[in-house]
Amino acid sequence: MNTIDLHGYSAAEAQLRLELHLLNALKHGERLVRIIHGQGKHSEHFPVIKSQVRRWLTESPFAREHIRLVYRGEDGSPYTLPNAGETIVELVNDDAPPSRQPALDFDEEEEREARRNAKALRSDRLRTARRRPPTRR
Template sequence: MEKLTIGLDNASYYGETLVRIIHGQGKHSEFFPVIKSMVRHWLEESDFAREKVETVFRGEDGSPYTAPNPGETIVVLKNLLKSGTEPGMDFNDQEEEREKRRNSKKIRADRLRTSRRRRF
């Protein structure tokens, strides 16, 4: 939990208001997702979280900032600087970028396949 504390403290210090914690789904744990449970318990119970965390969104429930993903937890930090800005990760922009990358990979793969066929 030390790295989590340091990471959230740094994010708070630099004025970040939205943090995505990627802990994984915990499918390889024997009985239950250990890391995921520890992270969420720490976010509910720790003094640091009480002081600096405004809201926690469980990944499987989704959030206003991301699509549902059980392998992550979204944390909205208290804006101690009070700059008046809303946290924002534009989900539509992320989806568009992801789609562009997928399409460019398909185009490259098709070109590579056709160039290999021409050699023989």
């Protein structure tokens, strides 16, 4: 899967880079493109790049003609695990062979679940430690 990372770019630069990358992917027969735009945590009010990318992927003339499907990262996709900082795009490309949907490996899923549980345990411990008054000796 082809990947484009838009971290660190201004909105205008990210827009230009996105358009050029998608045109190039289409020209080279790519079917899938992962767009890493970040979650928008460093934006002041709302996720600027993320919003701009997703709006362009649905409203632009290029998107209407060349994009088959857009998978929002929060929802996950048949190709990746859920990730709010990315969007997966499936291009309309009749020259490329049909894409195979890689199944998520059971070990990957198990490892992801273990990380999630460990993170929940750590946050519970921290939350409990913050509530408890300091002990005096």
